Amino acid sequence: MSSIKITQAVGLGGTNNLNDVKVVKIALNKLLKLIPPTKSLIVDGRLGSRPESAKTVAAIKLFQSKILNMVRPDGKIDVNGRTHRKMNEKLLTTLSMVTYKLPIVSIETQMLSESDYLDIANQLGCKVAAIKAVADVESSGDAFFSNGKPKILYEAHIFSRLTNHKYDSSHPAVSSRTWNRSLYTGGSQEYARLEIAMSLDTSEALKSTSWGRFQIMGFNYSESGFTSVEAFVKAMFSSERKQLDAFVSFVKNKGLEKFLITLDWASFAKGYNGSQYKQNKYDVKLQKAFEKYDKK
Template sequence: MSAIRITQSVGLSGVNNPADVKAIQTALNKLLKLLPSINALVVDGRLGSRPENSKTVAAIKQFQSKVVGMVRPDGKIDPNGRTHKNINDKLIIKSHQLRFKLPLASSNVQELTESDFLSVAKALNCKVAAIKAVAEVESSGDAFLPNGKPKILYEAHIFSRFTNHQYDSSHPSVSSRSWNRSLYVGGALEYKRLEKAMELDATEALKSTSWGRFQIMGFNFRAAGFASVEAFVKTMFTSQRKQLDAFVNFVKSKGLEEYLRTLNWAAFAQGYNGSQYAQNNYDIKLKKAFDKYDKK
C-alpha cells in the first residue's frame, strides 16, 4: 500500500468523511506492528456515536504517541498534517520492503583462498587460524547450501521481539516469545520458515536470520557495512569473499579484533554470539578449531 490521501480531518472533532475514515483504518491496519496493543480495525468508515471510545481513535492516538512522538496525542488526523505525513512515510517504507524478493542463488560459490584469509588476517592483525576458526564454528565451514543459497538459520524468538509478539499465536512456527530449539529444521528448509515470516514482515524476517559462512545476524547489517538489511542479504548471495568482507566490517565495528589477536575466545564469543555464548560452548569450540588450524 502506497501513500494515502484524505480530503478532510479524521478522528476526534474531525469531519470524518466515511471514505477518509476507511482510508485511515486501512492504513493503520497495514502498520499494526507499530501499534503493539491495537488489534486489526474493522474497515467500515465509521467511528460510532462516541468517537472518543472508538478503536480507530485509540489506534490514531497510539500511532501519534509511539511513532509521531506526540506527548499529548489528540486523536485527530488533518490532511497533510504531521500525523498524516508520518503515516504515509511508514506506508512508503513498508511498500518498499514488501517488494523485496530473495535472490534465487549465488553465481559464485567458490571457496575462500589462502590469499583471502591472509589479507583479512592482516587487516585484523591476527593469525589466519583465528579467522578459519570462526568460519568453521559458525557454519561448519559451509557458506552456501547445495542449491546455491547462503546457509542461514532463522530465529523465531527474534522475529517475535521485532514484531511485538503479534504473530506468536497465529504463526507459532516462525514467531515464538522464547527461544525454542525444536523450531529449527536445518538446511534448505530454513528458507521455508524465512519465506513464511517474510509474508508477515519481510524486513524483520531478514533481520531475524543469520547469514552465510560467518552467520552474521541480519539486524547487524549496519555493523557489517550496509545501509539496509535488504542490501546486506543481497550481498550474502554473491560470494564467500563478500561474506568475508562483511565479517571484517562487523568485527571492526564491534571492537572484537583485539580478542582475535590475543586469542581471548571467551570475550570474542560474548561479543560475537551474545551473553549466552557459554551455553553452546562457543569459546571452547573456537579454541579447539584454532588449535587445529594453527598446527597446520
C-alpha cells in the same frame, strides 16, 4: 497507495467526509498486518450512526495503541496530525516490504581460497587458523546450502523484540518473546520461516537472521560495512569473499581483532555471540577448532 491525503478529520469527533473515510479505510486495509486481529474493512465511506462502535474507529485506536504507543487512543485522524503522519510512514514501509525479494541465487559461487584467508589474516594481524576456527564453529565451514542460498538461521526472539512483540500471538512460529530451540526447522527450511516473517516486516525479518559462513546477524549490517540490511543480504548471496569481507569489517568495528590475535577465545566469544556464549561452550569449540587448523 504510498500515502493518503484527507481534507478533514476522520474518526471520533471528525467531520468524516465520505471520500476521506473511504481513503482511511483503504489505508487501514493495507496495514492490517500491523494491527491484528483487525479484519478487512468494507470500503464504503461511512462510519455508521454510532462512530464510537464502528470497526474503522476501533482499527484507528488499535493503530494508535500498537504503532504510536498512545496510552489513551482517541480514534481520530487529524489532517497532518501524528496519526496521519505515522500512517503514511507505515504505508511507505509496507510498499517497500511488498516489492522486496531475496536476491537471485548465483549459478556459480566463488569459493574461498587459501590466499583469501591469508589476505584477511594479514589485515587482522592474526593466524589463518583463527579465522578458519570461527568459520568452522559458526557454519561447519560451509557458506551456502546445497540449493545455492547462503546458510541462515532465523531467530524468532530477535524478530519479536524488533517488532515490539506485535506478532507473538498471531505468528508464534516466527515471533517468540523468548528463545525457543524447538522453533528451529534447520537447514534450508529456515528460509520458509524467514519468508513468513518477511511477509510481516521484511526489514526486521532480515535483521533477525544470521547469514553466511560467519553467521553475522542482519541487524549488524552497519558494523559489517553496509548502508542497509538489504545491501548486506545481497552481499551474503553474492560470494564467500564478500561474506569474509563483511566478517572483517564486523570484527574491526566491534574491536574483536585483538582477541583473534591473542587467541583469547572467551573474550572473542563474548563479543561475537553475546554474554550467553558459555551455555553452548562457544569458546571451547573455538579453541578446539583453532587447534585443528593450526596443525595443518
